[in-house]
Amino acid sequence: GLAILEDSGYLPRLAVLVDGILSRLGMNGRAIIPLILGGGCVTMATVTTRLLTNPKEKLITMAVLGLTIPCSAQLGVIQGLLSNVGGVKPWLIWSGTLFIVFVLTGMVLNKLIPGPCGNFISDIPPLRLPRMSNITKKTLLRSKVFLDEATPAFFIAAALVALMQISGMLEAIIKVSEPVIQGVLLLPKEVAISFILGMVRRDFGAFGLMSIPMSATQLITSCTVLTLFVPCIATVAVMVKEGSFKTAMGIWISSWVLALGIGAILARLLPVLV
Helix, strand or coil: CHHHHHHHCHHHHHHHHHHHHHHCCCCCHHHHHHHHHHCCCHHHHHHHHHHCCCHHHHHHHHHHHHHHCCCHHHHHHHHHHHHCCCCCHHHHHHHHHHHHHHHHHHHHHHHHCCCCCCCCCCCCCCCCCCCHHHHHHHHHHHHHHHHHHHHHHHHHHHHHHHHHHHHCHHHHHHHHHHHHHHHCCCCCCCHHHHHHHHCCCHHHHHHHHHHCCCCHHHHHHHHHHHHHCCCCHHHHHHHHHHCCHHHHHHHHHHHHHHHHHHHHHHHHHHHHHC
16 A cells, blocks of 8 residues: 555655644654554554654654554454444544544654754655556565564564463463552453553454453443553564664553553543543
């Protein structure tokens, strides 16, 4: 899809169109590329932040991707879960919350992170029909880059979870988190397992919610918290590579605070709205 946008000449136009909006959030129009890719895989989108030469813009883009953009696998499962509640209201609450967090995150980081944003200059090529040969080459190249970058990270993530499960550490983490899940988020304690699995693969966590009986309020809250929750381990590994360990841990810890805070508010506000 990205190759078609590029080869047709529309992607530079899209970058120009959104530059004015994204510049208010500390990014420029070029950041639209990782933001679009984030809807497919946040890990790959984080890799493409290397297109942004300004350190401030790159940091803000990585933070926004890690905090608010759901990958396609998680998005599909969450949409299925929200459809069980019925109507468009649950979807509007979920998507509206993500949009507000997206905007506020960009605005706050733009104020807190020192330094100016880079200027965005782009040629506007003529619109043309995409060439299948170009699309095929770009798709194969990017698929190879994704596999080279993400496969080791996913392998390490799976190995770590397996070690945690065998050693009993995973069960201990779940027991420690139960008071937070029940007391702060007002959710069933079984949801803790989904949140832990979401740290490995976001869609794993979303699938875990399917077997837990919950009210409409609890379901919307859990879906929102799971989306805002920590990025998968593979994404964190790529954040370390593209940024630094300090940057990755800052985004990781911030996502905990943000997800639990938003979840606590929704758990108490949604009974009035739903």
